[in-house]
Amino acid sequence: MVDLSTSIAGVHLPNLLFNASGVCCQTTDDLKQMQDSASGSLITKSATCAQREGNPSPRYVPLPTGSINSMGLPNEGYQYYLDYAKSYDYSSPKPLFISLSGLSLAENKTMCEAFVAAKLPCVLEINFSCPNVPGKPQLGYDMEAMEAALNTLAPILRQPFGIKLPPYxxxxxxxxxxxxxxxxxxxxxxxxxxxxxxxLAIDFETETALIKPKDGFGGLGGFMVLNTALANVNAFHRRLPTKKVIGVGGVTSGKEVFLHVLAGASAVQIGTTLKEEGPAVFARILKELEEIMEKKGYTSLEDFRGKVKTL
Known part of the structure; x- marks a missing residue:
C-alpha cells in the first residue's frame, strides 16, 4: 500500500487531490458532491463581495486537448461561502479551503476580515489571477500591486494562507x-x-469563435497546459523553500498527478477533467497514481516530490 496523504497550510489531507476552484464548487450542492467524492479536500468558488452571474453563455467549451472558458467569476457572494464554512463539519477528514477573489483590494480586505472574525479552521486562499482594476493586468502580473496587497492582507489574516497565481x-x-x-x-x-x-478557439466549419465573452478570448485549461503548469510548479518549488505548492493544470490521469508531484507539488487540483467526468474522477485517478507509485517502488509522496532530474 502507498501513502497518498499530504499537508497544506498546517492541515492534513488524507490524499493529495481536490477540485480546482471554479469547478464543482459554486453551490452547496456542488460542494456536497465534493464531500461525497474520493477527493482529499475541497475548495469553494472564488468569491466576490456581491453575488455575480458572470459572463453570457457560451462561456465554457471543451476542446480536443482541454478547454476554453471566460466565466466572469460567477459566484454566490462571500456571505454564502462564509455561511457554508460556519456550517461545515470540521470533524470530516477533508479540510475546507475558501477561495476569495475581490474585484479590488478593499473587497479582499472586507472578506478576509469577515472570515478572520468568524474564527473558523478553514484555510483561506486569495486569488491573484483574476482581473482586478480595469485597464490593469491581473494582480499576479503586477508585482508592486501584488506586494501591496500582501502587505495589507497578511496582517489581517495572521494565519497560514495561500494565493492562486496565473502562469508565468x-x-x-x-x-x-x-x-x-x-x-x-x-x-x-x-x-x-x-x-x-x-x-482563442475558432470553429473551422462556421468560422466563428467558440465562446461569447471577450470576442471569443478565454482561458485555456486541460491537458494542453500541462507543461506550463509543471514549469510553474517546479519554479516555485525551487524558489520557495519554506512554502508548499499546489499544482493544477493538465491532469487527465494518475500520470499527470505523478508529474506534478515530481515537479514539486504537495497537492494537486483537477479542473477540466473534473468538469467533463464529474467527481468520480478522483477515485479513478487515485487508483492510477497508486499503481504508478507501486510500479516505481515509491511508498509515499515524499519519496519523489520535487525530485525531477535535469540533464
Whole structure:
C-alpha cells in the first residue's frame, strides 16, 4: 500500500487531490458532491463581495486537448461561502479551503476580515489571477500591486494562507514573484496555475469563435497546459523553500498527478477533467497514481516530490 496523504497550510489531507476552484464548487450542492467524492479536500468558488452571474453563455467549451472558458467569476457572494464554512463539519477528514477573489483590494480586505472574525479552521486562499482594476493586468502580473496587497492582507489574516497565481512565462518573473512571497511567513503555499489567459478557439466549419465573452478570448485549461503548469510548479518549488505548492493544470490521469508531484507539488487540483467526468474522477485517478507509485517502488509522496532530474 502507498501513502497518498499530504499537508497544506498546517492541515492534513488524507490524499493529495481536490477540485480546482471554479469547478464543482459554486453551490452547496456542488460542494456536497465534493464531500461525497474520493477527493482529499475541497475548495469553494472564488468569491466576490456581491453575488455575480458572470459572463453570457457560451462561456465554457471543451476542446480536443482541454478547454476554453471566460466565466466572469460567477459566484454566490462571500456571505454564502462564509455561511457554508460556519456550517461545515470540521470533524470530516477533508479540510475546507475558501477561495476569495475581490474585484479590488478593499473587497479582499472586507472578506478576509469577515472570515478572520468568524474564527473558523478553514484555510483561506486569495486569488491573484483574476482581473482586478480595469485597464490593469491581473494582480499576479503586477508585482508592486501584488506586494501591496500582501502587505495589507497578511496582517489581517495572521494565519497560514495561500494565493492562486496565473502562469508565468519568464524566469525573471519567477524570481521577482518568489522574492515577494518569501517576505511573508504566513503565506504557506501558492497554487499554480490558473488558466493560460486569452486563447482563442475558432470553429473551422462556421468560422466563428467558440465562446461569447471577450470576442471569443478565454482561458485555456486541460491537458494542453500541462507543461506550463509543471514549469510553474517546479519554479516555485525551487524558489520557495519554506512554502508548499499546489499544482493544477493538465491532469487527465494518475500520470499527470505523478508529474506534478515530481515537479514539486504537495497537492494537486483537477479542473477540466473534473468538469467533463464529474467527481468520480478522483477515485479513478487515485487508483492510477497508486499503481504508478507501486510500479516505481515509491511508498509515499515524499519519496519523489520535487525530485525531477535535469540533464
Amino acid at each position: 512565462f519568464d524566469i525573471a518573473h519567477f524570481d521577482a514573484a518568489a522574492a515577494i512571497f518569501n517576505k511573508f511567513d504566513d503565506l504557506a503555499y501558492v497554487t499554480c496555475i490558473n488558466s493560460v489567459g486569452n486563447g
